[in-house]
Amino acid sequence: xxxxxxxxxxxxxxxxxxxxxxxxxxxxxxxxxxxxxxxxxxxxxxxxxxxxxxxxxxxxxxxxxxxxxxxxxxxxxxxxxxxxxxxxxxxxxxxxxxxxxxxxxxxxxxxxxxxxxxxxxxxxxxxxxxxxxxxxxxxxxxxxxxxxxxxxxxxxxxxxxxxxxxxxxxxxxxxxxxxxxxxxxxxxxxxxxxxxxxxxxxxxxxxxxxxxxxxxxxxxxxxxxxxxxxxxxxxxxxxxxxxxxxxxxxxxxxxxxxxxxxxxxxxxxxxxxxxxxxxxxxxxxxxxxxxxxxxxxxx
Amino acid sequence: xxxxxxxxxxxxxxxxxxxxxxxxxxxxxxxxxxxxxxxxxxxxxxxxxxxxxxxxxxxxxxxxxxxxxxxxxxxxxxxxxxxxxxxxxxxxxxxxxxxxxxxxxxxxxxxxxxxxxxxxxxxxxxxxxxxxxxxxxxxxxxxxxxxxxxxxxxxxxxxxxxxxxxxxxxxxxxxxxxxxxxxxxxxxxxxxxxxxxxxxxxxxxxxxxxxxxxxxxxxxxxxxxxxxxxxxxxxxxxxxxxxxxxxxxxxxxxxxxxxxxxxxxxxxxxxxxxxxxxxxxxxxxxxxxxxxxxxxxxx
Numbered sequence: 209x210x211x212x213x214x215x216x217x218x219x220x221x222x223x224x225x226x227x228x229x230x231x232x233x234x235x236x237x238x239x240x241x242x243x244x245x246x247x248x249x250x251x252x253x254x255x256x257x258x259x260x261x262x263x264x265x266x267x268x269x270x271x272x273x274x275x276x277x278x279x280x281x282x283x284x285x286x287x288x289x290x291x292x293x294x295x296x297x298x299x300x301x302x303x304x305x306x307x308x309x310x311x312x313x314x315x316x317x318x319x320x321x322x323x324x325x326x327x328x329x330x331x332x333x334x335x336x337x338x339x340x341x342x343x344x345x346x347x348x349x350x351x352x353x354x355x356x357x358x359x360x361x362x363x364x365x366x367x368x369x370x371x372x373x374x375x376x377x378x379x380x381x382x383x384x385x386x387x388x389x390x391x392x393x394x395x396x397x398x399x400x401x402x403x404x405x406x407x408x409x410x411x412x413x414x415x416x417x418x419x420x421x422x423x424x425x426x427x428x429x430x431x432x433x434x435x436x437x438x439x440x441x442x443x444x445x446x447x448x449x450x451x452x453x454x455x456x457x458x459x460x461x462x463x464x465x466x467x468x469x470x471x472x473x474x475x476x477x478x479x480x481x482x483x484x485x486x487x488x489x490x491x492x493x494x495x496x497x498x499x500x501x502x503x504x505x506x507x
Numbered sequence: 508x509x510x511x512x513x514x515x516x517x518x519x520x521x522x523x524x525x526x527x528x529x530x531x532x533x534x535x536x537x538x539x540x541x542x543x544x545x546x547x548x549x550x551x552x553x554x555x556x557x558x559x560x561x562x563x564x565x566x567x568x569x570x571x572x573x574x575x576x577x578x579x580x581x582x583x584x585x586x587x588x589x590x591x592x593x594x595x596x597x598x599x600x601x602x603x604x605x606x607x608x609x610x611x612x613x614x615x616x617x618x619x620x621x622x623x624x625x626x627x628x629x630x631x632x633x634x635x636x637x638x639x640x641x642x643x644x645x646x647x648x649x650x651x652x653x654x655x656x657x658x659x660x661x662x663x664x665x666x667x668x669x670x671x672x673x674x675x676x677x678x679x680x681x682x683x684x685x686x687x688x689x690x691x692x693x694x695x696x697x698x699x700x701x702x703x704x705x706x707x708x709x710x711x712x713x714x715x716x717x718x719x720x721x722x723x724x725x726x727x728x729x730x731x732x733x734x735x736x737x738x739x740x741x742x743x744x745x746x747x748x749x750x751x752x753x754x755x756x757x758x759x760x761x762x763x764x765x766x767x768x769x770x771x772x773x774x775x776x777x778x779x780x781x782x783x784x785x786x787x788x789x790x791x792x793x794x795x796x797x798x799x800x801x802x803x804x805x806x
Contacts, residue, residue: 327627328627
């Protein structure tokens with residue numbers, strides 16, 4: 209299975225480059241007294257990161273021959289939503305984090321009001337990006353993206369997941385409850401990223417379902433790997449404080465299952481994700497490699 | 508001109524009813540640990556208010572024979588965006604308001620994290636509502652709504668206006684700067700509400716432009732009337748503390764022009780708004796009355 213990883217990293221770097229270029233073009237700085245919110249948006253969205261979600265949009269879309277301009281725009285939209293969710297989750301009233309990827313979080317680098325507004329504007333901007341004709345020539349496709357992205361991000365997705373995360377603090381939720389939380393908080397946007405490629409490529413329903421199922425397992429594997437890194441990692445590698453979840457009384461699958469069983473579970477999820485790709489040929493090898501990558505990563 | 512007002516209030520009440528019914532149906536309560544965010548969304552969105560924006564969507568759409576189901580959905584979406592903006596503007600890091608329409612603000616009734624998340628989810632929900640086929644049968648129309656709503660709400664609209672508002676605190680911006688702020692912060696969503704009816708009705712460009720121009724003047728008149736109420740009103744009538752803008756060092760058109768000239772300016776804007784409706788027949792009388800209403804209101 210490790211054969212894919214060597215070709216994966218250049219593909220991830222290529223996706224990161226396309227996402228950064230698109231975001232740079234689609235979030236131009238402005239002058240005037242409102243400039244600060246755009247600076248904060250750029251700080252949050254252009255601040256690096258693995259760009260896994262952009263990669264998933266791009267590689268899923270390439271399976272169906274979607275052009276790079278569309279993919280760059282939709283990848284940028286997904287990265288805006290991801291960036292917004294990090295900015296708001298880091299706020300003092302939420303997770304109260306001072307560092308993100310080794311840099312001050314937006315409310316630390318700017319201020320709290322600017323961070324709230326920058327998050328709001330990044331979320332809004334994502335819908336402007338995917339609603340506009342440059343995302344795809346067919347308005348039906350664009351509406352489908354809007355609806356699915358809204359579903360993945362809203363109260364039935366990311367926002368609901370973050371609400372559950374806070375509701376469970378200091379409590380001992382069951383494994384099923386934590387899994388549902390993670391499906392909403394993390395897997396929903398990862399799923400959407402995979403589905404977006406299928407929507408843009410007007411894929412058949414079985415292929416779209418396969419990518420959704422892949423995204424679902426991948427998202428859970430990714431979160432589990434993240435929790436393992438948090439439980440074991442050191443702050444230098446993570447670019448944020450390690451062991452924070454436990455310190456904060458947050459239950460994770462790792463705290464319920466223990467490190468060893470959690471690691472096995474992550475591997476099983478990654479393998480299940482790969483199996484959902486069986487109806488695709490070698491063009492899906494980058495997605496197969498991504499499933500290996502998310503559980504092998506060290507940061 | 509006062510002839511319109513008597514027929515206006517029932518039309519506003521009818522719009523409020525349609526908006527409330529739509530919101531009630533489109534924001535059903537959920538069970539589970541994420542229920543709290545939906546409760547907060549409902550508290551914010553179903554908490555009353557004049558529903559001026561819903562009225563504008565509905566009355567603009569009725570000029571072109573748009574059906575009430577579409578109008579109810581789009582009106583609900585606009586009211587979700589309006590509610591989100593109030594929830595976030597009221598936060599401690601922003602305007603730090605404890606009361607809104609005589610009730611505790613969302614972060615007081617729930618908590619700060621829940622208020623941030625409820626605002627995020629209301630904004631997201633608005634895009635889900637207008638992106639879906641129930642908003643309009645033609646996906647091109649729905650995309651147009653998505654793009655224009657995103658523009659009105661994002662960094663070039665409401666969010667940018669709120670950023671300017673905070674940037675100007677304790678400063679003395681010029682009349683031109685305050686007007687630009689208010690175009691972005693308040694008039695943009697009011698404009699969109701008027702334009703939405705034209706988009707849904709596939710209106711000719713001149714008619715769409717007329718409604719946009721009407722919305723622009725109406726939005727400024729509305730904000731000016733609000734500032735006059737703040738400068739003169741008492742807390743009981745407003746449902747929030749009066750004189751707050753001045754106490755906070757916020758410049759308004761009233762603080763620059765003085766009450767008397769500001770009142771004349773509001774009247775002039777209202778009359779200009781009405782003149783933009785000249786190419787519509789008696790069906791636009793409710794919109795004409797709205798322009799009178801916004802400057803005559805006492806709360």
